[in-house]
Amino acid sequence: MSRIPRTALVGKYFHKPGPELRDRVPPGQHLASGFPVLTYGQTPAVYPEDWTLTISGLAESQVFRWDQVMALPQTDFTADFHCVTTWSKLDVTWQGIAIPDLMAQITLDPRAAHVMVHCYGGYTTNLTLEDFSRPQNFLAHTLDGKPLPPAHGGPMRVVVPHLYAWKSAKWISGLEFLADPELGFWERNGYHHQGDPWAEERYSDR
Numbered sequence: 001m002s003r004i005p006r007t008a009l010v011g012k013y014f015h016k017p018g019p020e021l022r023d024r025v026p027p028g029q030h031l032a033s034g035f036p037v038l039t040y041g042q043t044p045a046v047y048p049e050d051w052t053l054t055i056s057g058l059a060e061s062q063v064f065r066w067d068q069v070m071a072l073p074q075t076d077f078t079a080d081f082h083c084v085t086t087w088s089k090l091d092v093t094w095q096g097i098a099i100p101d102l103m104a105q106i107t108l109d110p111r112a113a114h115v116m117v118h119c120y121g122g123y124t125t126n127l128t129l130e131d132f133s134r135p136q137n138f139l140a141h142t143l144d145g146k147p148l149p150p151a152h153g154g155p156m157r158v159v160v161p162h163l164y165a166w167k168s169a170k171w172i173s174g175l176e177f178l179a180d181p182e183l184g185f186w187e188r189n190g191y192h193h194q195g196d197p198w199a200e201e202r203y204s205d206r
Contacts, residue, residue: 014087021090024080026197029088036087037151040185044120044171048155054118054174058109069139069156072097072105077138079161081168082197094159095142100135111179117158118174125169125184126193127160129177136161139172164195164202 014030025031053064077094115132117125140159141148148154153170160167166186187193192201 017088024090025088026082027200029082029086029197032087032089035081035089035092035152036083038083038085039151039170040123041121043150045150046120046155046171051155051173053156053172055106055177056174057116057177058112058179059175059177060107062106064105066155069097069102070141073101075101075138077136077140077159079136079159081159081161082164084164084166084191084195084197084202093144094138094140095145096138096140096156096159098135099133099137099139099158102139103133106175108177112177114178114181116176116178116182116184117169117172118176119169120171120173123169123171123185125167126182126187127163127167128181128194131160131163131167131194134160134162162196164192164197166191167195 013033013036015033017025017029017031048066051066053069055062055064074095075098077096078091079094081089081092113129115127115129117127137158137160139156141154141156143149143152148157153172156172157170158168158172181193183193187204190203192204195201
């Protein structure tokens with residue numbers, strides 16, 4: 001896998017942030033005027049009536065249907081979004097379900113310390129349980145007041161604002177809880193296992 005140069009996407013649609021934004025824009029990032037779409041592979045066609053979220057691993061097995069997830073508390077979120085390919089979009093507005101509200105419906109084994117996020121289309125990404133369970137994280141089904149488009153992960157994606165956006169997996173289909181860390185798709189292909197944008201954890205040194 002070839003790495004995307006940090007300057008590859010800088011041009012008419014991206015600009016360097018001013019000094020007044022240094023506390024919001026991580027090192028090496030440029031501001032996007034739009035909301036770029038970057039996807040590895042094809043965009044799956046998933047409809048809300050067919051969507052499910054499977055809970056597996058070190059947790060009580062269960063499958064959430066769309067209506068069950070939508071019956072959970074609904075919250076409006078505004079969050080910055082940082083892509084590893086060096087662009088950031090500030091103040092993105094979403095609606096969805098806070099991860100702690102989802103986790104309240106899941107019975108975990110005490111040994112669970114990591115999460116593998118599974119997605120329609122076969123994508124995976126790994127997080128620690130601590131990183132995943134933060135109250136700032138959410139499942140998103142609405143973007144800018146409209147149903148989340150398939151290109152942006154609709155009908156449902158996870159959003160983890162404090163990490164690079166490859167951790168905010170599109171088309172989420174399952175959560176597998178693990179005792180030990182395992183690597184997801186991009187992590188197996190050279191990306192950092194955690195992905196903190198403020199530490200510029202873009203690529204693994206292993």
